[in-house]
Amino acid sequence: MSAIRALRQLSTVSSRSTVFRSTSFVARARLASLQVPSRAFSVSARSFGQGTADVALSNKLTEEMKYEKESMTDSPKEAADILEQFKAQGKWQIEDTSFNDEVTLTRKFGNENLRLTFSIVDIRGEQEDFDNEAASEENDEDGSQEEEVLNTYPIRVSLTVTKSSTPGSLAIDMMCQEGQFVVDNIAYYKEGSLATDLTAEADWKRRGIYMGPQFDTLDIGLQEEFDKFLQERGVDQTLALFIPEYAEHKEQREYVSWLEGVKGFVDA
Template sequence: MSTIRALRQFTAVSSRAAVLRSASSSVRARLVSGKLPSRAFSVSARSFGQGTADVALSNKLLEETKYEKESMAELSKEPEFLQEFKAQGKWQIEDTPLNDEVLLTRKFGNESLRLTFSIVDIRGENEEFDNEAASEENDEDNSQEEEVLNTYPIRASLTVTKSSAPGSLAIDMMCQEGQFVIDNITYYKEGSLATDLTAEADWKRRGIYMGPQFDTLDIGLQEEFDKFLQERGIDQSLALFIPEFAEHKEQREYVGWLEGVKNFVDA
């Protein structure tokens, strides 16, 4: 969700709250006077399964879609930052529409690297931003709010397997402010456990030692792990790319969601 959309939501919520307060006062007055009118049930739907609110909802969805497309005029074009990332030729991007997760893959010698991250963290950050905005209606520096919004942490998971040896490494990290912060590193004797999504593999993973908290390791060992990852492309440029791509994807998915819901309502 873009910053502009988050600010628009805050404004809309404030307006709706004022209207609801006014309406509540009116209803209470009618209840006291005993003059609360009754509303007859109306069967005016166009056909079975199509309610009277459908048209208004469809129009609102269309309005929101147009607004988002206008505010993201370049949405249909591949952004420059993405073109530059692809031109480097290090990572391949697997981005499935309507899917929260993004997969980056690459080869490094006899190793296969798979890094996944999700745009869910962006949605959670924007919800937090909405709550903060609601309690700070008189905030005068929106540019600072936008800057803070763009520093949200994004969880990432990296798996490393080798074609010449069994086993694998699974590394849980946080990507934020141009760097990766490692949480823990798990070693699997069975390499497939790092990537297998079956129920059986999930059951096996539950009993495996996940490794120590990374920041409790010897400082020298932490530094060597950092070098190990940077040599494989888990570096600052990737840490800057991930949040930018996640925000780009979230905006694109939101527009697709609006269009999909409208088509369903109209059907």
């Protein structure tokens, strides 16, 4: 729904700016002609127990929530079906925490522990790029074009592979888009914890480590063997199709939760 939200916003931007420019001068002229005591403003604000803009903001938040919830009427069931089908495969365990940008997938493969993470931040970033591009195009794009935009968000994915029999680890950075993973880089750490440790000390140690070459500069045969290595561990087309679809539902869900949280705070 994020791309549809962007299109809806674009349709109102120009009209808002025109109205603002046309009314701002009149408003200033009216204010200049009025002799309003400063005490009247403070009494009004105190009588409401809040800022003068709070009511308008709260109403706008309610309007946005209403629109988003109506737009996602079937989304909860659809998202639940997608998740249920994914879990039924029995490969990956999913960790999805509300109000958290990241989703984590974990699984065991032999003596290996795999941890894959992706973030809905990438969807928001792509939405901003989409806004800039769409602003220069016709506003009468058909529905099929909108659907294409929705299904082509590239999402960064990080995969770490550790083994119980060795202290080392692999950290693999990839892009997930259009039903496939594109590997960007494969790093090897002698200390396995460096692949997953988020402390400042671990970050400092990683800065001085050779991260390996760009994946696409490797010998073609070596690239193909790495692809087979990943597919055997479940990093395959099925997963590449699931991640963007689930990320889109999560972004929409988090946006609605954000609207509800902000409105609750403003109204308190």
